[in-house]
Amino acid sequence: MSGKESYVPIVIESLIFGKNSDYPLYIGSGSSYILYRSKALIFSQNEALRLKNNGVKHLYILENDKEKYENDIAEHIENIVDSKNLSLEEKAVKIYIYSKVYAECVLTTGNLKDNKKNMKKTIEITVDYLLISEFAFTKLLNLSDYDYNEVGHGMNVSIYAISLATRLGFANKLSLYEIGLAGLLHDIGKLKIPKTIMLKNKLNDAELSQIKAHPVYSREILIQNNMDNDDIINGVIEHHEASDGSGYPFGKTEEHISTYGKILIIANKFDSLTRNRPYRIKLNKYDALNQMVVNSALYNNAFLKEFTLLMSKQPV
Numbered sequence: 001m002s003g004k005e006s007y008v009p010i011v012i013e014s015l016i017f018g019k020n021s022d023y024p025l026y027i028g029s030g031s032s033y034i035l036y037r038s039k040a041l042i043f044s045q046n047e048a049l050r051l052k053n054n055g056v057k058h059l060y061i062l063e064n065d066k067e068k069y070e071n072d073i074a075e076h077i078e079n080i081v082d083s084k085n086l087s088l089e090e091k092a093v094k095i096y097i098y099s100k101v102y103a104e105c106v107l108t109t110g111n112l113k114d115n116k117k118n119m120k121k122t123i124e125i126t127v128d129y130l131l132i133s134e135f136a137f138t139k140l141l142n143l144s145d146y147d148y149n150e151v152g153h154g155m156n157v158s159i160y161a162i163s164l165a166t167r168l169g170f171a172n173k174l175s176l177y178e179i180g181l182a183g184l185l186h187d188i189g190k191l192k193i194p195k196t197i198m199l200k201n202k203l204n205d206a207e208l209s210q211i212k213a214h215p216v217y218s219r220e221i222l223i224q225n226n227m228d229n230d231d232i233i234n235g236v237i238e239h240h241e242a243s244d245g246s247g248y249p250f251g252k253t254e255e256h257i258s259t260y261g262k263i264l265i266i267a268n269k270f271d272s273l274t275r276n277r278p279y280r281i282k283l284n285k286y287d288a289l290n291q292m293v294v295n296s297a298l299y300n301n302a303f304l305k306e307f308t309l310l311m312s313k314q315p316v
């Protein structure tokens, strides 16, 4: 292979098992790439397992094949929700893996523009999946790790926000999609803050105000990526506001916070409390809900009540 080719890593589980691929697969070795599987040969689930057992997490494809690869996933994922052969758990695993591929693409680069099509597809699929049954919610959340990472946090806030909105009676799929997208992207502005500050235990005033600016940075990134949906932008910028006016960045009181904002405030707080942070250990779901109920002045109480009822279906 010519050394001038560009390669991109792909997560092994994202490949569609048992199907002829339209592009060759490579194994990365240092700075060189070795052909692993020619185009048109089947890649099986056993091979994926064997690679993983040998410590291989990624294969590589040619950059020029990226569109084929993404289209393949997008096409396949649509069949997953309607599949009669897959259980709710199996569907959740595929959807979670595929969603994570695109969530990672966007949340680690801030490049929403170039990933728009697949991002839209994965959130639509997540909405369709969550609408299959009230138990679908638990299956997806069970797959999340609860350590400190922005990708897992964005995905969970999206899942909580879609589920709460459904419970609140949002029947329109477009609104559920918008709230899911706002949930996924709400913290994207943290990309503008140095990692050293994000991971720090004790912050000085200047660092704290930089952290508190992240909802504003999130809005900036969305606008730079041609996002023109005000409901999504308002929800994102308001995710740290509080009903009693004690939140940031604007200190808005409840009557000035949008519906999407009220949902995201709850979804974000709950996932933050139940996720490890560099400076504290995660709470269990019961303690997290309890803390939110004790501090109910911070939230829209009708929404918080529905969220509590939603979470009562979850194992603690």
Ligand SMILES: [Fe+2]
Binding pocket: 186, 187, 214, 239, 240, 268
């Ligand atoms: Fe945030």
